Amino acid sequence: MSVSLRCVEASDLLLPGSLPEALAMMAEPEPPTPLAGGTDLMVQCEAGARKPPARLLSLKQLPELKGIDEADDTIRIGAGATHWQIRNHADVKVGLPGLVEAVSMVGGRQIQTMGTIGGSLANGSPAGDIAPYLLIADAVVEVASIEGTRQIPIRNFLIDYRKIDLKPNELIVAVTCKVLPEGAKEGWRKLGPRAAQAISKIMGNYRGKIVDGVIESFAVSLGSVAPTAIRLPEVEAFLVGKPLSEETIAEAERLASASVKPISDIRSTAEYRKWVAGRLVRGFLTSFTKGNEGSEGSEGCES
Amino acid sequence: MNPETERTWIINGEKMSVTFPPGRRLLDVLREDLKLTGTKEGCGEGECGACTVIVDGELIVSCLLAAGQVPDGAEIMTVEGLEKTEGGRLLQASYVEKGAAQCGFCIPGMIMSSYHLLSRGEPLSQPIIREAHAGNICRCTGYEKIMEAVSAAAEHWPKSEAKS
Ligand SMILES: Cc1cc2nc3c(=O)[nH]c(=O)nc-3n(C[C@H](O)[C@H](O)[C@H](O)COP(=O)(O)OP(=O)(O)OC[C@H]3O[C@@H](n4cnc5c(N)ncnc54)[C@H](O)[C@@H]3O)c2cc1C
Ligand code: FES
Ligand code: FES
Numbered sequence: 089m090s091v092s093l094r095c096v097e098a099s100d101l102l103l104p105g106s107l108p109e110a111l112a113m114m115a116e117p118e119p120p121t122p123l124a125g126g127t128d129l130m131v132q133c134e135a136g137a138r139k140p141p142a143r144l145l146s147l148k149q150l151p152e153l154k155g156i157d158e159a160d161d162t163i164r165i166g167a168g169a170t171h172w173q174i175r176n177h178a179d180v181k182v183g184l185p186g187l188v189e190a191v192s193m194v195g196g197r198q199i200q201t202m203g204t205i206g207g208s209l210a211n212g213s214p215a216g217d218i219a220p221y222l223l224i225a226d227a228v229v230e231v232a233s234i235e236g237t238r239q240i241p242i243r244n245f246l247i248d249y250r251k252i253d254l255k256p257n258e259l260i261v262a263v264t265c266k267v268l269p270e271g272a273k274e275g276w277r278k279l280g281p282r283a284a285q286a287i288s289k290i291m292g293n294y295r296g297k298i299v300d301g302v303i304e305s306f307a308v309s310l311g312s313v314a315p316t317a318i319r320l321p322e323v324e325a326f327l328v329g330k331p332l333s334e335e336t337i338a339e340a341e342r343l344a345s346a347s348v349k350p351i352s353d354i355r356s357t358a359e360y361r362k363w364v365a366g367r368l369v370r371g372f373l374t375s376f377t378k379g380n381e382g383s384e385g386s387e388g389c390e391s
Numbered sequence: 392m393n394p395e396t397e398r399t400w401i402i403n404g405e406k407m408s409v410t411f412p413p414g415r416r417l418l419d420v421l422r423e424d425l426k427l428t429g430t431k432e433g434c435g436e437g438e439c440g441a442c443t444v445i446v447d448g449e450l451i452v453s454c455l456l457a458a459g460q461v462p463d464g465a466e467i468m469t470v471e472g473l474e475k476t477e478g479g480r481l482l483q484a485s486y487v488e489k490g491a492a493q494c495g496f497c498i499p500g501m502i503m504s505s506y507h508l509l510s511r512g513e514p515l516s517q518p519i520i521r522e523a524h525a526g527n528i529c530r531c532t533g534y535e536k537i538m539e540a541v542s543a544a545a546e547h548w549p550k551s552e553a554k555s
Contacts, residue, residue: 094416094435101396101413101459123457130416130455131436144414146460196526197504198443198452 095134096123102145107152107232107261113145114257115234120145122259124168125202127195128211153206153261156180161267164230167206167260172197174205183267186274186293190221193278206260212250212316215355217278217291219246219317223309224274224295225265233258249315272297272305275375277368280355289356290364294372296327303327303336308369313350313361322347323369337373341366396459402427403472413459417451418442420458421469429470429499433528440527443500444469450507452500452526468506470499478510478552482544489540493531501527505541509548520545 102120104110113120121141123129125148132138147153153168158179165174171191174180181188194200194208194217208218209229219242227242231254238258245253254260268274278291290313296306306327311317323343330336345366352358396413399406402425411420421427421444433439435454442453445468446461461467473479482505485491492498501524508515508523520541521534529537 094419096414096457097412097416097419099414100394101457103459123460126455126457126460127437130457134435134454140414144457146457148460149462195437196440197507197523198440198450198526199437201449202451202455 095130096140096144099140100143102143103149104145105149107150107259110145110147110150110259111232111234111257114259118142119256122147122210124148124204124207124210125170127199127203128207128213147204147206147259153204158183158267161269162264163267164262164264165205166262167209168204169206171195171200171203171205175200184221184225184265185268186276186295187218187221187225187265189276190217190293193217205263209245209263210252210254210260212246212252214249214314214316215312216317217311220291220309220311221276221293222263222265223317223319224293224307226307227263227265229253229260230262230264231255231258232261237261243319246316268295269297269305271299273376275372277371279364290350290361290368292365292368292372294369296372296376298332298376301332303330303332306373308344308372310348310365310368312355313348313365318348320344320347320369327373332373332376337370340373341370344369398458398461398465399463400461401464401466403468404475411458414457415459416454417444417446417456417458417461418453421453421467427469427471431496431499433496433500438528439497439500440504441497441500443503443527445503445507450504450526468503470503473502473506476506476552477549478544479506481547481549482506482509482540485540485544486537489536489543491532491536491540497527497529497531501529501537505537505544509541509545510552512548512552515542515545517542 102113120143123144123146133140147168153166155166156169156177157164163183171194174191175188208216222242229240229245231238240253247253274295276293279289292310294308297304306324309319323340345362348365350358350361395410397410399408409424411424421430431441433441437452437455444453447465504524504527
């Protein structure tokens with residue numbers, strides 16, 4: 089059978105045995121391209137959206153990127169942790185329930201088994217389902233090169249459309265999230281054409297605490313409404329200290345719609361996304377009045 | 392650049408050695424180098440699941456895996472290995488009995504997802520069975536008969552069939 093070159097078949101593949109070895113390879117004048125689960129990179133190369141790199145550096149086998157560790161009020165997740173590992177980790181289930189929900193919606197079982205949190209972050213897609221959660225969990229991204237380690241708050245890490253604060257010689261090593269504080273609640277909602285294997289039209293996360301009907305804290309983030317996932321600072325600032333009333337909810341909805349500047353694209357229109365941004369915030373706040381647990385879940389919804 | 396890589400894997404219980412460029416997709420190594428053509432290519436982009444196989448107990452799509460990332464000694468199970476296991480034979484019979492296959496193109500991947508789910512021996516429910524097949528697309532059956540086949544096989548699943 090004649091064999092044509094497919095995907096990254098012409099690329100060389102480096103298989104370092106440890107993180108220091110990998111960082112040394114990344115320090116070479118023409119650094120190789122990291123390859124973790126391949127669920128973005130292999131697809132982009134196969135589809136012709138990306139030129140196959142001359143050299144790939146496999147991260148899969150690096151022990152240093154695999155761990156998930158809890159410490160005080162944070163959980164540190166290795167960049168090589170897969171969606172499936174995150175989803176099934178006992179500490180993550182308790183401390184970061186919204187992350188469990190978010191990774192559970194990524195692709196099907198196979199993609200969850202292969203795809204990593206580091207790959208999601210590095211891919212930098214504004215439609216990615218993980219970055220909006222990391223924003224409400226005040227995550228810090230740890231990147232490393234042979235020169236040392238940098239700790240970058242997620243807000244600063246996401247610079248612009250597919251642009252992240254990562255130098256060509258750096259690897260993402262871990263992401264550290266603040267666990268859900270005592271008495272607080274978080275949740276998540278994704279709107280796409282269908283539940284599994286679908287890119288979001290818009291998605292959002294919240295984390296909030298309401299004590300005796302008054303909003304003590306409220307963080308809300310949205311994906312697919314701007315060049316990167318974003319928090320909604322105007323909405324958050326407005327909400328703190330307010331009673332959880334219909335007036336408050338209506339004003340938060342209005343502010344959310346007004347503060348986002350989405351684009352129209354193949355998956356949805358700008359008007360629809362503005363409207364939904366407001367509706368998502370309303371839904372998040374209303375979930376407190378109903379007193380239900382955790383997430384709003386996912387909804388298939390045609391625009 | 393791109394020297395050939397040699398790997399020895401246990402494929403469907405048999406030791407096999409193969410040489411390939413390390414960036415070659417596992418799918419191509421299986422189908423073209425090892426002539427294990429049961430595994431199918433649908434989309435080549437991770438969407439359809441026709442190329443699903445099990446590598447060291449993990450369910451993966453072989454179109455997105457550079458074969459050089461699969462280490463020496465790895466255990467790979469493809470659709471050809473199903474009939475070597477009691478659970479696999481049970482699943483095949485169940486798919487046939489329930490009329491779960493029409494054109495059949497999705498089935499080599501679909502049934503690997505079924506096998507992977509059932510061989511884990513964890514508690515099952517209809518939502519769990521459905522979600523376990525969410526990464527496999529079938530354009531013919533509407534999935535109902537596939538779900539019936541999996542549920543029926545689950546009822547008689549051999550106790551001995553632990554990890555794949
Ligand atoms: C069928 C299908 C469905 C999908 N559904 C969803 C979905 O619903 N929601 C969603 O958010 N995503 C989805 N995705 C996208 C994808 O699964 C995720 O973005 C994924 O987690 C990427 O991780 P990876 O390990 O596979 O990355 P890879 O493809 O290996 O890498 C992606 C990019 O990140 C770089 N990279 C990877 N790891 C590191 C690191 N540690 N340091 C520096 N750079 C690194 C690579 O060089 C590459 O540029 C889907 C993909 C497929 C194929
Ligand atoms: S061919 Fe691999 S998922 Fe479609
Ligand atoms: S039987 Fe034809 S695609 Fe599933």
